[in-house]
Amino acid sequence: MCYCRRRSPWLFHLNSGSCNGCDIEIVAALTPRYDAEQLGVRLEGSPRHADILCVTGPVTKNAVCAIKTVYGQVCGPKAVVAIGSCPATTNVFIDSRTLDGPLNKHIPVDVFVPGCPPRPDAIIQGVAKAAEILSERGNRAVQAAASAEQAPAEVQA
């Protein structure tokens, strides 16, 4: 079961007010050049089908409610990957009055993929790391609570 979880991460892509730079890079990661499907990655239309939530953008005030709803709709065991510098630190938009970031203020984040935007290689590495976390989390239910409090992993861009 753990092995299958690691080999079959299905993603749901959530934009929380991003400039679209990271979104384009996520799509690029699925193109023939990078071919994330080799790792079993599939971009799903519905959060109900997904295992990993890929969030881009600095989290605008309008997006907070949607983020919490979509996070609740993803069925467990689940993991969250914050893609780009915006969800990690709100980046250049810091102190903006329209923002309510960073992302880990609202939902637990497992992997941060820094970069503005990050390269598709880094995104795939982040997803692979999240899939490993997911397989461990599914294995030991007790560990789930503990791992949520642990410091999130970071991918070198």
Add this chain to the structure above:
Amino acid sequence: MSLLTALARLLVFPGLLFAVPTAWFFLWVERKSVAMMQGRVGPPFMQPFYDFIKLLGKDTPPRTGVAGGLMRAWPLIAVSTAAGAVGLLPVLPSSGGFQGDLILLLALLEVPSICIIAAGFSSRSIFGEIGSAREAVLSVSYNVVFLLAIISVAASQHTFRLEALAQLPSTPLRWIGILAILVCLPAKLHLNPFSLPNAEQEIYSGPMVEFAGPELAMWELSHGLEWVAATGLVATLIAPQMAFWGLSALVFVALSFGIVLLLSALAAATARLAIDTTVRFYWQCTIIFAVLAVSSALFMRLRS
């Protein structure tokens, strides 16, 4: 003995034990051939199996009331009917037991599609309802050609027995019927260019939008079994009669594999059509096959 034969057919070959791994294999062939046509490496061989096991281990959202019960029931009904349809295919030479007939096979082939329509409406999601409506419209469109083609083949043979279909002489009617069924298969299996009921980008997978975990795993499996049943139906019509059962099984598998490759290549090479174009295609363009099949069946009956 006949009971044993019937059980072996339903449970071993071409039933469950053969059909489930073949369903995963066909799902992999579909994804892999699309990937290869796009210049990618594509998923590993065991990918559909990994997906299935992973989905079995996921949580499902809490479901209450009649709608919740129905949402749990639809995928199970779809899987069991699709598996039953595969089990009924006349692959091996007849040797007693429960034979079933063409009407039962067609009904079993149709139930998964009805389950998908009902599942979309049970989920009460707007995307699910749009997807179900599209599936219903699509089903009404392709089934005219599909059913007329099969019924004319049966009418020319004066029987609804499945073995009679497999022993059909190589007349023009047989090839018109096969062509008509082949034209309907992409719509029946929700492949491009007729994949609009489960369009990922427009309506978030349509009727499947609210399904998660084991329920979604069952939907994936029923989709795979539909692949085996639908391609198997065409393969039994094409395959010549063999004296040795092992050889006929081998020819059946090889022909099914060829049809899967053909349909996957079509899916990779085309884009999704709008619903009105699809309906127009089936009602205006492919109806010619149905008319040809019915008229040649009538002609053959009058002559005999």
